[in-house]
Amino acid sequence: ALSSAASDVYKRQEFKHWADEKIREHSGLATVADFWARLGMLVPDKINKKEAELMQNFARRAGYGIAPDMRYHLVRPEPEGHVVLFPEGHAEFYVPSEEFTSVSVALRLGAMIAQMDKRVDVAEQAALERTIDHNDALSPTEKSSLHAYLIWRLNTPANQAGLKGKIEQLSDKDKSTIGNVIISVACADGKIDPAEIKQLEKIYTSLGLDSSTVTGDIHRQSTAETAPTATLQTPSTKHTQPVSYTHLTLPT
Secondary structure, three states: OOOHHHHHHHHHHHHHHHHHHHHHHHOOEEEHHHHHHHOOOOOOOOOOHHHHHHHHHHHHHHOEEEEOOOOOOOOOOOOOOEEEEEEOOOOOOOOOOHHHHHHHHHHHHHHHHHOOOOOOOHHHHHHHHHHHHOOOOOOHHHHHHHHHHHHHHHOOOOOOOOHHHHHHOOOHHHHHHHHHHHHHHHHHOOEEOHHHHHHHHHHHHHOOOOHHHHHHHHHHHHHHOOOOOOEEEOOOOOOEEEOOOOOOOOOO
């Protein structure tokens, strides 16, 4: 029989082979059940602090990071949900910067908008990826972690849990930047329906921004882009109507 140490090494090698394939073929996305199967265990009924730490530590010893990582993304994976693996992971004594925290909130809210029509458009995902890539204040490790977190968010049902507290910790400048991010995501696929506008207004309000400026901000963003101007999709027709922002009546 294999010794415990040899068994651990073998398990880690198997895990690395599996993780590399997930990263290569699926941007690191894997089910939580599959992750636990690689540990030779059934997925637990609930992932509490102890189970989350076991996942984080096993991945780290094999040379990977996972999202969500409770220490940095401040949320745990669900047993029936997904995780996202990324190479190298977080440094052992990594402390998230304020920028990391702010961008993670932007990605969470942006993913919420992108998921509204039940399918994420590649242009919406690209707009969120640019939020990470074009931010010089983030370290390479933080960028890798946030890319993994974004993929996880886009493949996980949106919720409001703990969001209010995270928003309260942000500066006014961060909140304003996040407002710009969610508008760019909403405009990315070239169409905006009334439900999306209502959701944008709710998010603006939660950020302490003036929700009455949403349609003006959409117009400014869509005319600034070289992409086609965003169009309003009316629920009554399959055709897209060009938005008349001056006469747009918002649903009450």
